[in-house]
Amino acid sequence: MVKKLNSNLYLNIINIRIIFEFTSGLDDSSQGRFIGPLPRDGTVGCSSDYSSPSYSYSSILNKSETGYVGLVNQAMTCYLNSLLQTLFMTPEFRNALYNWEFEESEEDPVISIPYQLKRLFVLLQTSKKRAIETTDVTRSFGWDSSEAWQQHDVQELCRVMFDALEQKWKQTEQADLINQLYQGKLKDYVRCLECGYESWRIDTYLDIPLVIRPFGASQAFGSVEEALQAFIQPETLDGPNQYFCERCKKKCDARKGLRFLHFPYLLTLQLKRFDFDYTTMHRIKLNDRMTFPEELDMSPFIDVEDEKSPQTESCTDSGAENEGSCHSDQMSNDFSTDDAVDEGICLDNTSSAERVLKPKSSLTFELFSVMVHSGSAAGGHYYACIKSFSDSQWYSFNDQHVSKVSQLASVLKEYSTNAYMLMYRLKDPSRNAKFLEVEDFPEHIKRLVQREKESEEQEKRQREIERNTCKIKLFCMHPVKMMMTENKLEVHKDKTLREATEMAYKLMDLDGVVPLDCCRLVKYDEFHEYLERSYEGEEDMPMGLLLGGVKSSYMFDLLLEIRRPDQVFQPYKPGEVMVKVHVVDLKSESIAAPVSVRAYLNQTITEFKQLIAQATGLCAETMRVVLERCYNDLRLLYVPNKTLKAEGFFRSNKVFVESSDSTDHQAAFTDSVLWKLLDRHGNTIRLFVSLPELSPGSLANRTSCPKASADSEDSLDGAKGSRKSVEAILEESTEKLKNLSLQQQQHQQQSSSTSDSQKSSEHSDFEHIESPAQEPDAASQPSQTENSTRAASDTENQFPSEERSDSDVNNDRSTSSVDSDILSSSHSSDTLCNADSGPLPLANGLDSHSITSSRRSKAHKGKKETWDTAEEDSGTDSEYDENGKSKADAQYLYFKAEPYSQEDGSGEGQKCLLVHVDKRITLAAFKQNLEPFVGVPSTQFKVFRVYANNQEFESVRLNETLSSFSDDNKITIRLGRALKKGEYRVKVYQLLVNDPEPCKFLLETVFAKGMTVRQSKEELLPQLKDQCKMDISIDRFRLRKKTWKNPGTVFLDYHVYEEDINISSNWEVFLEVLEEPERMKSMSQLAVLTRRWCPAQMNLEAFREVVLESSSVEELKEKLSELSGIPLENLEFAKGRGTFPCDMSVLEIHQDLDWNPKVSTLNVWPLYICDDGAVIFYRDSTEELMELSEEERNELMKKESSRLLKTGHRVSYSPRKEKALKIYLDGGPTKDPGQD
Structure with a gap:
């Protein structure tokens, strides 16, 4: 039985796949229904290092002066373009494709490969464009847009595409077209040198791969003829490679080789320019010169003896011999009789339609295509130099550029060092075909040409419309949704303003909402929210004139303005300014929604007050007008004859007006109630706060929580027995530093005493506002509650302020349960350290002596020196000062909370608050205001800020304000002990050196500055037992440094945190269980x-x-x-x-x-x-x-x-693999691979 053979099996060269253009990956596991070659040796693809001169879409609109059309490179598809142009310039292939008629009723044209190829060829022949797209062809291959960025080999594509065409053409007249045009035959034989017995098999090929430089040789073949001679040169099997002769019944010396039996009509030669250098261990490209003739005589390479009937030879099929290849290290033996398809080639070689070349006929082939790879093994670019059989002229097809090649000699010389694939056609006048001319097209092709022509004309008309269409942003305040909506208005430049208004009316979906005559288009500046002008009397003016022509972008927008039926549109003239007027009511302490007023810059303040009085109905004589020039910059307009321009008015402005007879007029503006109300309004933000879910565990721990006072910390001593030793250590470590900073504190207090008294008087008007009820469920009451309370001003804080330090919380961990972390440490899962924007202070100035930075340098220095310096902030601020007094007693800031329901429908027991708060409040004061709603003291819950991606970060800088928050930010409250001054949250991981997963998260705990390692181990013991079910003794585990996944320094029991061991926020540490007593006793070990x-x-x-x-x-x-x-x-x-x-x-x-x-x-x-x-x-x-x-x-x-x-470790010895080239017969890779 005759079988087909992968032509790459004949080369005595290492099987290497070359990375194309840049690099890509091979998916060996893909087993979908696709047509693809078996693994082959050296291949190369194209890259976009080729730079084309200023290519743009407009450059493809006019056909090249050569009369030929180029192909657009999608990204890295130059290998595809060069092959498609070669096939298009092959008369026999193009004509056969034209003669095939597509039945749309049988298959979707989008996924039909032959139809899309035929359509592309028709466009290449009839289109007037300079270049056309290949996206429809690649879509029929089942490729998505990402495939355009994959680099492949032109020879690989050729064989896979031929195979796909054979599959698609089954049961048609073109079923054997590929074999008729491109398939040849050869004999793979082994001859015994003792008895002359010969075993052989017949194989077929679509191309002949020729070695440029033999393996191990330093000299390359000089010509194609030499390489062909080497291809059929037999090798001797002797020594350990002897052949077992069936006739001699023993191992004998033998000769193994190949003989060409028949050559195809279209002969394809692949020059294998890619190899592997074992010296440098890199892929290389062989740029050796290899000449190729314009006419190639193949008669010296044909096996004439095979025309005779063999006398002493044993004929076997390709499945009978399992001897290896003609070159013993390369031949593949994948010739199963069960295979229906091998290498994309139909295996039925006995068809009567097959045409083979007899050795008696002419074997002279004419060169007509040279596919060139320019570049290196790491990347390059494909293009093709092709001879036209119409005028015998050579052309260069370089993606979208087509140009003439002056002389054939230049082709043969210039491309002899980088030609990669050659195509020859047999010189046989009886078979050589000519291209079908347009007038000779079959009827179905003529219909296709007409459809494409109509489509192209429609495309031209559409481009013309696009060139005359004004595209501008359109805004509208929707009267029902009460929100500003945005859209893009596309209107032809010749459309009138009236027609454009009707288009905008429909675009904003206002039909049935408001009448059309209540709408108009006005010029609008969205950034400044400024109405620049209206277009009275210009309803019939073309939009092109009103907008200043068709432009790619405009410096202004359009607003579809809507009025009530009983209103009249106000004219807006250029030069006017827009003013948003907010009316302030001092009695109810409310600020109304804005009213828009148009004014002129040359108006005086008196005239401006009259204008406001007309719009609002307020009294102009008692009116106070306050201009907000920039964020919270309030300016009282009290000079009657001063113009608006002199006061700093611009295109869009905001003013606050108040007209009452209160004595507040007599007070200085900065001391007035109006100023305080406006100041509070400017600094108030709205926050959505999610409170902890209620559960039996949490209810048992909830307590009635009065305001924090001087003894609030003492009241929790009983509940925090497990942490008492930590606090004692903390108090001891900070006590020795107080005396050193006492003088500095007194100086700061004296300098701030004046400002404190001023701030106290400024906020005295808000002392009387009630606080929410103290019951645990106060926040769930339907009535709105308000709490304006004292908040920390931080004027007495002797510690330098730092940036917020947040930690990410794993959102997968349930937050409904409250366990021992309320009284000890947090039980939440892995957190990420959010680095501060500024450098962390050096703890006690000991960074250069830290155990984790220079552990061995201190081994023989004895006990560490103690430096008595002022204590610096260690990353977390305490809510209380050294005397236990709350820091939230200095000034009164606004806080108002009311319950609200979440739209997503949270679980039962979930409570949420809508909080309006002055963002100048500190985090400590904010937490104290939340105490009545949470039900536990502020030291027993944590505040997490929720970002857009639902990632949560813990806010721990208690002396910082909420200035980094903005309106509608989300906050989540979780139960758990908050950190105090000098404390750090630490994540503990178990080190299991012999486990597949050596790093296992255990728990989260708290370490304090001044604590020894042994004390921290004592703190860990009950937590390990309760949370991790680990019952171990203190001497049978150790703590050690953790640097990502690597275990580091072993911490000895007498080491002190922040003295011997540097510690930071969200620190991580390894816990290692010991099988024997600790052997590490000294730092010198x-x-x-x-x-x-x-x-x-x-x-x-x-x-x-x-x-x-x-x-x-x-x-x-x-x-x-x-x-x-x-x-x-x-x-x-x-x-x-x-x-x-x-x-x-x-x-x-x-x-x-x-x-x-x-x-x-x-x-x-x-x-x-x-x-x-x-x-x-x-x-x-x-x-x-x-x-x-x-x-x-x-x-x-x-x-x-x-x-x-x-385990997450890459195999470093495995090179990066390229992605296999696949063509999917069903239009996509998702079909069941078992289907045929």
């Missing part, structure tokens, strides 16, 4: 994690810790020898690579690690082991590496790849 590599078994033993007394390599080897029993002289070691656990493939370890470095200490290059936690591999140098068969190696490679993928 070094703990490393060792792992034995056993090459004979191809496996790694478990991690074992080795504690060294010094950084000596000799000591390390002695300890490892002791541990493993390996003789000292045979022991070799290497440092692990990457992050812990330094996982790598067992296929890599033996050769790729730097074994036995020539160093005497561990802290020098190339090891640089200066801290605990380094990974050391070691082995016995006398142990031989296990020998693996190819099958075992492949199986092991798969297992290792799967294992490393699961």
